[in-house]
Amino acid sequence: MNNCSYIKNKELHRHDERTEVSAHEVSLDTLFELSEFFKFFGDTTRIRIIHLMLSGEISVNDIAEKLNLEQSVVSHQLRILRTANLVKPRRDGRKMFYSLDDEHIGLIFNTGLTHILHKKGK
Amino acid sequence: MNNCSYIKNKELHRHDERTEVSAHEVSLDTLFELSEFFKFFGDTTRIRIIHLMLSGEISVNDIAEKLNLEQSVVSHQLRILRTANLVKPRRDGRKMFYSLDDEHIGLIFNTGLTHILHKKGK
DNA sequence: TGAAAATATGAATAACTGTTCATATATTAA
DNA sequence: TTAATATATGAACAGTTATTCATATTTTCA
Secondary structure, eight states: OOTTHHHHHHHHTOOOOBOSSOTTOOBHHHHHHHHHHHHTTSSHHHHHHHHHHTTOOEEHHHHHHHHTOOHHHHHHHHHHHHHTTSEEEEEETTEEEEEESOHHHHHHHHHHHHHHHHHHTO | OOTTHHHHHHHHTOOOOBOSSOTTOOBHHHHHHHHHHHHTTSSHHHHHHHHHHTTOOEEHHHHHHHHTOOHHHHHHHHHHHHHTTSEEEEEETTEEEEEESOHHHHHHHHHHHHHHHHHHTO
16 A cells, blocks of 8 residues: 555544543544654654754755665655655755754654663663 | 564664764664654554553553453553563552553653644644 | 463454655756 | 756555454462
């Protein structure tokens, strides 16, 4: 199946139910969206792309070269990140520059990174 | 394929390479582990289980009842979370109680939740 | 010991996901 | 317009994942 299911799922699972037991009153819908959100961070290619963007805007080809990935792989993943509003595009001539769309993205990345490094004992 | 691949992958992808371009000197290995870590949060069932545990220790059957899931679904997911050291088990008679193993888990959950709620404009 | 309760596990399956390859689109420059 | 460059997209495929169902294990209690 193609990558559009990232969006498709979001619609299919949407509903109004709420979790009966919840210390913080988080709706089932919100919990679903939260898991969908974390999915974007749950892939090596996307995490590496996000990591690159922590240093700022970067073009598609530059990502592909620096990460040693095929251009289409990068484009496909950027499409997923763009659709989810995690990154935003800017055109400059025939190049496209992408950057992180939300200040939270870097925060979440670093929170997870802190955990990993802590586990490793560094 | 069975759920053991969560552990299997971790071994297969381990290596010493480092990303050449990196503002924060994060190794390719660490970036891979980071994406594997976020994967645990990228499933509705696991997120709901983690959410329940924010309120403290809980038994397998209580999870299944409160989330309206089959017992084996909960056990399978708990096995994944336990293997990844995200939750820890405690036996009391014939019941097993599970709780979050690391203070970071709640932090990451809430950081993501803040993002989702912010996006929703609440 | 035997039955019941609580949990864990294995195999099978359906659905999802990332990559690959080929090709399309868009922009610039000659 | 044509060629070249940069990026996007679609279809197919292989690998992965969550769930289901059946069964095994562990512990308690009669």
